[in-house]
Amino acid sequence: MSAARDAILARLRQAIGRTGEEQAKAVETVRARLDNPRPNLVPAHTRLDREGRVALFCEKALAVSAEVERLARLTDAPAAVSAFLRRHDLPQKMVMAPEPMLDLAEWEQQPLLRVRRGTAAPDDAVGLTVAVAGIAETGTLMLASSREQPTLLAFLPETVIALLQAEDIDGAYEDSWQRLREGLGRPPRSVNLVTGPSRTGDVGQKIELGAHGPRRLLVLVVEEAFGEAGDAPR
Incomplete structure (x- = not known):
């Protein structure tokens, strides 16, 4: 200190x-x-089965201008990322979290996609990270900072891509906080809740995206548990 x-x-x-x-x-x-810890109020409409939670998360995320794509397995991510970048006329280049689990995605499938591992720098236009949880209640991502998942990846690049396991989508905020407590055992340096791209309505009451952070947010919801793709630690 x-x-x-x-x-x-x-x-x-x-x-x-x-x-x-x-x-x-x-x-x-x-x-x-x-x-x-005692849970706070939990909305009744968030008490859903797995498919219900995933569907509600996708609906809420789309409503706040995020793009959402559901993938069968982690190895589908490289093609989805490459197609997303082409769709938005962005270069096939990104910085990605140094998370060992991401090696299982087989990024070499997309030889034109240039990937750097580490935290984001000011000149990085696209960043990719992994969400600890998704909150169906509001279509929100829960991100926990760590050496493997640097915080800047979700805030500095103009375009952010987040990988999220379908099984990690919870109904309500209280469920995700409980998941975080059980999964980490101790508080991380920071926990960030991200609901759609950055926006403001301060100027002329008109919504502008990218005012204080990313202009675009793509959430890739992966049906297959990441650990099922191989033996690398999550």
Whole structure:
């Protein structure tokens, strides 16, 4: 922790003015809440079977200007990505998350598609990442930052492509938060919820895409579990 951050937190503690006993009680309260989280309201219409959740997710994502394509298996992703880039007159070039599981997609199927692994740079027009979960309630992607899934991939490029397993689509937000807790065991550095491309209506009450982030978002929903394509760790 930096000295500046230490100083800020110390001033906050001083301003709050808790005694040692009060501070210990507050810490214990937070720890108990983290260990036993209570779900908030869950909309009844999100209590669906797997196909119902996938269908609702796709419907909601399309409604917020995302593009959605359902794929049978992970190895269908290279052709889908290449076709998407041609459809939008974009170069066959992208930066992709250094996630080992993505090697199973067999990107060499598309020899004209140039792929770099790593985080996004300012001159990267297209980025590809993997979503931890999809939330059918609003067509939202849940992204968790890690060394294998850099956060910038979902925000810096003008065009973002997200891979999402169909089995990772939950009905409601509370379901996805529970999935995150069970899957990671600890909070990641950041969790980002992405609902469609970036937009604003500040100028003349007219919706403009790409105002504060990506102008395009393609979600590839893969029916086959990624792990079924091989033995590489997810």
